[in-house]
Amino acid sequence: MSVADRRANFTKIAHRLIYEKGYKATTMRDIAQNMGCDVANIYNYTKSKESILEQSLFDTSAIFHEGIKKLMRNELTPKEKLIEIIKLHVTISYERPYQAAFLIDEWRHLSNEKLNLFLKERHQYESWIFDIFNTGIMSNDFRIIDPKIASITFLSSIRWVHNQFVNGSSPKQRIELEVHLTNCIIGGYCS
Amino acid sequence: MSVADRRANFTKIAHRLIYEKGYKATTMRDIAQNMGCDVANIYNYTKSKESILEQSLFDTSAIFHEGIKKLMRNELTPKEKLIEIIKLHVTISYERPYQAAFLIDEWRHLSNEKLNLFLKERHQYESWIFDIFNTGIMSNDFRIIDPKIASITFLSSIRWVHNQFVNGSSPKQRIELEVHLTNCIIGGYCS
DNA sequence: GATTTACATCAACAATTGTTGATGTAAAAT
DNA sequence: ATTTTACATCAACAATTGTTGATGTAAATC
Structure with a gap:
C-alpha cells in the first residue's frame, strides 16, 4: 500500500463513519478503531477532526460549482439546464455519496468563519437555480408558479439522491434514477 | 403561566435547539440556559436527554400512521391517495416542523431497542406508500416505472417540507406549497 | 392549616471528548 | 549511509458531557 492509498483509506473510513453516525457522534477513537490503530495516530492523517469535515465540504462544493458554471455558459434552454443539473447531482452523488450527504446534513458543524463561507457558496448555487426558473417561467418554458418555491422543491427532490448510492449501486x-428524475421534473415544472 | 404551559415551553425550547444544532450538539446546559434556569432543573421536565427525542419521534410517528391508516381505508384511487398523503405531510410539517425534521435527521441517535422499534414503524409506513405505487402502476393510473424508485422519490420530495415552516409561514x-407539490406529483408520476 | 406537588440552586460524580508531547521504528529520499 | 518522512504507541491534559443527591422554597391540593 502506497502513501496515497493509506491516506485515501483513512478518508474513506472517516467519511463512512461520519455518514453512518453523524459528525458529532463520530469520535476520533471511533475512526482509530476502524483503522486498527491508536487514537493519536489519526493525527498523522489529519490536522484536526473539523478539518476532515471542512475539506470534504469545500472540495465537494467546488465540484458542484464547477459543474453548474460550465452548463450556465452553454446556450441551453431552461429545461435543458435543469436536466443537466440533475445529471450533475446524480453523477456527484454516485461518485461520492458520503460527501454529497455532508453538504446537506453536516455543514452546520463547521466553526463560525468556515460556516459563513460555506453558506455563501451555497447561497450562490441556489441563486443560479433560482435564475433558471425565473427565466424559464417568464419565457413560458415552465408552468406559472412562484420561482422561489419551484427552485426549492427542485433542489429538494435531487438532494436525497446520495441515499441510493451509499451501499453501492449498479450503473x-x-x-x-436519472431518467425517472428527469421525467418528474419535466412533468412537474414544464408547460 | 400554568403547569401545562411551562412544560409546553420547555418542550418548545428543547425542540428548537435540537433542530438548530442537532441532537448530539445540543447539551442539557444549552437548554437550561435558554430556559433561564439551572441544568439540574431540566430534570424536573424530562427524565433524560434521550427521552426528549424519543417522545417526539414516537408521538409524531404515531400521527403519521393514524393519518395514512385513515386514508388507506377510504375508497380512493391511487392518485387521490397520493394527494391525501401530500396533504398529510404538509399539515404535520406545518403544525410541528421541528418534530417532522427529527423523523428525518435525528432518529439515528435513539438507543438500540428504541431504534429498532422506530425503524420498524418507518418501514411499515414506507410499505404503504410502495403498495400505492404498485397498485397504481398495475392499474395504469401511473406511468410505467419501478415502484420502488417511485415510492422513494415520492417520499423524498415531500420529506423536506418542514424546512419551509420552521421560521413561521403564512397559511x-x-x-x-401544497398545490405545487400536488402538481409535481401528478405531472411526474401519473399517466 | 397541612401536605403534596412543582420548581429552583449548588456542588459534585464518572465518563467521554479532542488534542498534545515524548518516544520509538520502518521506509523513502538524499 | 544518513537524513528525512511516515507511521505507530503510550500516557496524560483540560474541557465538556449527562446525571444525581442534598437542600430549599413557592404554589397547588387536600
Missing part, C-alpha cells in the same frame, strides 16, 4: 440503477 | 404559503 443500471443509476441510469434508471 | 397562504402553505396552500401554495
